[in-house]
Structures are given as structure tokens and as C-alpha cells.
Amino acid sequence: MPPPSQPIGERRPRAQVIDHAWRDLGAGLESLSGPGGAPLTRTVKLIVLPLIVRPALHAELAADFLRPAEAARLDALIRESGSLLTATAQWFTLLKKARRALGVVAGNPQDLYFQRCFELATEHGAPPAGADEVARAVVEELVHAGGGRTVEALKDCLADPALRARLAEELAAAWESRGPARDAAEALAPAAEVLETCTAPEPNPSAYARMIELRHGELFGRVVWAQPGGVWGGAEPPAHLGLTARPVPPRPEIGRGASTATLPAPLDRTLFERLFVVLQSSARREELPTVPELVAREAGRSCAPLGLYDESLRVAVVLGACLAVGLDPLGTGAPGPARTAAHKVVNSRWRREASVLRARRMTVSPQPDPDGGALDALAQDLRTPWVPYMRRLWVRLHGRDVRGAPPADLASVWAVLDGVARSVMMDHRARVRAALRALSAAPATAADAAEPRSA
Structure with missing residues (x-):
């Protein structure tokens, strides 16, 4: 079936x-x-x-x-x-x-x-x-x-000069003590096998378990620290797939504030920005550690491979990265890693989207965008789908790491990977609809402005 x-x-x-x-x-x-x-x-x-x-x-x-x-x-x-x-x-x-x-x-x-x-x-x-x-x-x-687990409590906590000085020393020491990078191929080798089986009614968990046992998530995290490119067999995409806007992630800073409108890429965020997202998005803040505990653990977590402590969550990042780099909503057949069963499920769903079909026509047509460029940026987003996918995946996995809620098994990991793909697709659909509404409203607005009015 x-x-x-x-x-x-x-x-x-x-x-x-x-x-x-x-x-x-x-x-x-x-x-x-x-x-x-x-x-x-x-x-x-x-x-x-x-x-x-x-x-x-x-x-x-x-x-x-x-x-x-x-x-x-x-x-x-x-x-x-x-x-x-x-x-x-x-x-x-x-x-x-x-x-x-x-x-x-x-x-x-x-x-x-x-x-x-x-x-x-x-x-x-x-x-x-x-x-x-x-x-x-x-x-x-x-x-x-919420027990005081609020953004204001976080701001008050990080306003303490003594605490900031201690955190700065801890961050510097942890960042300098990072181990050397390993070969990217070693970290990624079993991922395709896992993605091939994870969509089956009864997935085989052995390859996934082996990735955790051999700490492939940590290995990949060290690759991201050291290699700006070449991991995926070409100049693009970069090893980190948009988790940082820089060639390699910078040393985390402490920070003093955050805004959802200006949040940087996940691995470029300050301690404040990382915990701001957790506190803003947690429906059950009483289940979180206290703010001082959150801050203390985040200092170490931010300097850990992939910014995560739990190895099963790091492996989920590896699997998500291998899935993301093979996403091809436009059906261009671009070169990349071999497409697995997981890729076929996600890509086929994307390609059925009406907005994707229109975007595909725009990106392959020699004619300019008939809507004056309003949808061109949305179409181009589909050429680099790994960026929104990886950023959303990391935020979800980071929240699990903070709450101490790693995935129970491979089926749980696939539910997260597939759920993020659906979320990114739905978000893109909503943005296309908003752009189309704006375009349809524009002629009416122009006509109203041109019509003579009397006082």
C-alpha cells in the first residue's frame, strides 16, 4: 500500500x-x-x-x-x-x-x-x-x-556584571577547547541508508542507532565548525546549509536583547537570542529549567557541536541536512546526493503545490515575471530550500534539547523531519497567497485613487 x-x-x-x-x-x-x-x-x-x-x-x-x-x-x-x-x-x-x-x-x-x-x-x-x-x-x-521563566527575567539575569564576566570566560574557554574536525564523508555516510528506510511502515532502526553510537552528529558538527564548503560535492550549498550567515560559525556572544524580526541565523545567535526564542515559544514554561539554569546550560550548549548537547538530536540535524540538500521543489534535477525514499516523499508533495508549479514556470521562462517581480523572490526561494528548512529544524531540535526531550526512536525523528518540511511548504504557500492578494488589491487601489472625490 x-x-x-x-x-x-x-x-x-x-x-x-x-x-x-x-x-x-x-x-x-x-x-x-x-x-x-x-x-x-x-x-x-x-x-x-x-x-x-x-x-x-x-x-x-x-x-x-x-x-x-x-x-x-x-x-x-x-x-x-x-x-x-x-x-x-x-x-x-x-x-x-x-x-x-x-x-x-x-x-x-x-x-x-x-x-x-x-x-x-x-x-x-x-x-x-x-x-x-x-x-x-x-x-x-x-x-x-511560568515561575519567573520570562524574557524580562532573562534580561535581568544577564544584566548582572559579575555573571556576564563569568559567562564570557566560560564561552572563551569552551570555544578554544573544541576538538579537531573529521572527514565529512565519515559523518554523512550512513545518513542515506537511514533516510531510505525511515518512511517505511516498520523502519529499520539499526543504521540510525549506529549513527548515534558512533557519534556522527558530533562529527558533522565539527565539520561545520571548520569547512565552509565542499561537503556536498560542489561549491554550493555550504556545509552548514544556512545555519550561519558566515563561512564558519562565530564564537557565541552573551547579548542583551532580541527581536523576532531581526533574529540572525541559528548558529550566529547570542545566548540571549537563543533563550529568547525558547521562552517565547514554550507553551508550558513551567516545564523549563529556571532562568539561571537555562543561562548556565546554554553557555556550554552554544559551544557544543551544532549548538546541541544530545547526540540523538545532533544525528537528527545530520539526517535533516542530507534531506535538505536533496530538496528539489522545482523538479530541476539539479546534481546532488542520491535521492532516497524520504526525498521522494517530500519532493513529490512540494511539486503538487500550485504555488510551486507557478514558480517553476517563472524560473524556466525567458519572459519577465508578469506580476512585475512581486513573486520572483518567492520563486527564487525554491532554488535554495535548504535554508528555511535547516533553520526551522534547528530551532525545533534546540527547543527539545533545552527541555530534555530527545526523540524516542527513528519514527519520532522522521516525524520531526517531515513536519518541518510541511511547515516550510505551508509557510511558502501562505507567502505566495499574501503576495497574490496584494497584487489583486493594487489595481483596485489605483482605480480608487484616480477617481475624482468631492468633499
Whole structure:
């Protein structure tokens, strides 16, 4: 039987079924939806799938492509939950209002409040009289549950001159004590075998286990420290696949601030920037170490191979790198490592995307972009897909390392690798849609500006 990620007969993508059912629910879901009316990615991830679809209880709805009966069942589940979802959206609006009133800035509100709002909607329905006080209490409770694990606490901790001096000494010593690099081929040799088997219903874990035992992740991390190129058999891509914007990663600095809009490449980030991302994205900050513990461990972690402590997570980076360098959304057949079963699954999914098909036409056409260049940059992104893939993969693996949550087995690693590929693809799709909306709105705006107006 073909893998569940491939369409068969009349099967429909589960994401498409969710999108259509969601849009048909009508008004009232704006705070849980994107500009185009589709559910936000976090809405699907945190509410729709775990709390409404519940694949653990409905295994037939866990596949990426659904038969007609399964698609109808999923559609019905979402429609039956319409009033509950509307109430969830109303509670989320209230919690955000309470958050602003309390001056809370730490964490992503969607990560922190989505599931709690669903609980409130299940318990109370639409917000009743006095709901403002309930919302305020919930926000205060979640702040307290974080145990001081906030960006402000991190800023206060790293403002201590004595601590900064000690950290600077530790970083310098750890960076200077790094061992020598080894041959890249030695680190990468078994990765293709693992990627060939990881998509099977019963993957063979022996090659993966051998990579961990022989510390291939650490070996590859040392290669990244020392070699700007030549690892993948050509001048491009570089050994680090965009994990740093420099030829080789620099020694980590301590830092004093961070902004999501200006974050550098993962291996170029300061201690503050690395922990800022962790604190901002963690829905359960109470499960994290305290801020002083986070800082102390991050100093050593930032100087470890690939910026990670756990060897299974480093091996996941190696596997992700070998997958990323073979990504070919445009189907150009560019030279590179041999394509494995994992590559075929991910590349075939990308190539079915309408935005990718259009991008392919633009990149091979001798004519200029008919939309005046608005989509050209998005098309060119598909020529270097390893950059967004590796950066997103590293952030997810770093979060696992900080929380002490390494993957349990090869199936778990493949779930992460495949999930990152889907996330990058969905992000690219959203950016294309946003560009098309802007292009379609531009003529109307120009026409409105040209039309005479009277005071």
C-alpha cells in the first residue's frame, strides 16, 4: 500500500477538508483565523487536531489523505464544533485584552491561551457576565505558572556584571577547547541508508542507532565548525546549509536583547537570542529549567557541536541536512546526493503545490515575471530550500534539547523531519497567497485613487 502522504483515488488532503469546513462556519472565528479566512497553523495544531479531531481516538482521521467517508466524518466533527469554536475565539479575545491590561509580554498568546480558551468555552460556552475577571485570573495564573521563566527575567539575569564576566570566560574557554574536525564523508555516510528506510511502515532502526553510537552528529558538527564548503560535492550549498550567515560559525556572544524580526541565523545567535526564542515559544514554561539554569546550560550548549548537547538530536540535524540538500521543489534535477525514499516523499508533495508549479514556470521562462517581480523572490526561494528548512529544524531540535526531550526512536525523528518540511511548504504557500492578494488589491487601489472625490 502506498504511504499515507500520497493521494490515492478520490482521497482528499486532510488539510483541505479542515480548511473548507472551517470557512463554512462563517463569522466569529476571526481571532483564530488568518487574513484569508483559513484557520491559523496554531489553531489546527493546538485546537482542531488534538481537541476536535483527536486522531488518537479516531485513527482513521490521522492520515494526510482521507477517503470520502473519512473526509465526511472530519467535516462533520468540525461543523458540530462550530459554536464551541466561536466561543473559543471570544475567550481568546478576552484573554488577549487582559494580557494587555496586565502588561504581560512574555510568550506567544496563541501557544499560551488557545487550549485554555477551548477549555473555558467547553465549561462556560460564550463568555458570560463577569468573564473579564475570569480572563484576568487565567492570565495571572499562567504568568505565575511560568515561575519567573520570562524574557524580562532573562534580561535581568544577564544584566548582572559579575555573571556576564563569568559567562564570557566560560564561552572563551569552551570555544578554544573544541576538538579537531573529521572527514565529512565519515559523518554523512550512513545518513542515506537511514533516510531510505525511515518512511517505511516498520523502519529499520539499526543504521540510525549506529549513527548515534558512533557519534556522527558530533562529527558533522565539527565539520561545520571548520569547512565552509565542499561537503556536498560542489561549491554550493555550504556545509552548514544556512545555519550561519558566515563561512564558519562565530564564537557565541552573551547579548542583551532580541527581536523576532531581526533574529540572525541559528548558529550566529547570542545566548540571549537563543533563550529568547525558547521562552517565547514554550507553551508550558513551567516545564523549563529556571532562568539561571537555562543561562548556565546554554553557555556550554552554544559551544557544543551544532549548538546541541544530545547526540540523538545532533544525528537528527545530520539526517535533516542530507534531506535538505536533496530538496528539489522545482523538479530541476539539479546534481546532488542520491535521492532516497524520504526525498521522494517530500519532493513529490512540494511539486503538487500550485504555488510551486507557478514558480517553476517563472524560473524556466525567458519572459519577465508578469506580476512585475512581486513573486520572483518567492520563486527564487525554491532554488535554495535548504535554508528555511535547516533553520526551522534547528530551532525545533534546540527547543527539545533545552527541555530534555530527545526523540524516542527513528519514527519520532522522521516525524520531526517531515513536519518541518510541511511547515516550510505551508509557510511558502501562505507567502505566495499574501503576495497574490496584494497584487489583486493594487489595481483596485489605483482605480480608487484616480477617481475624482468631492468633499
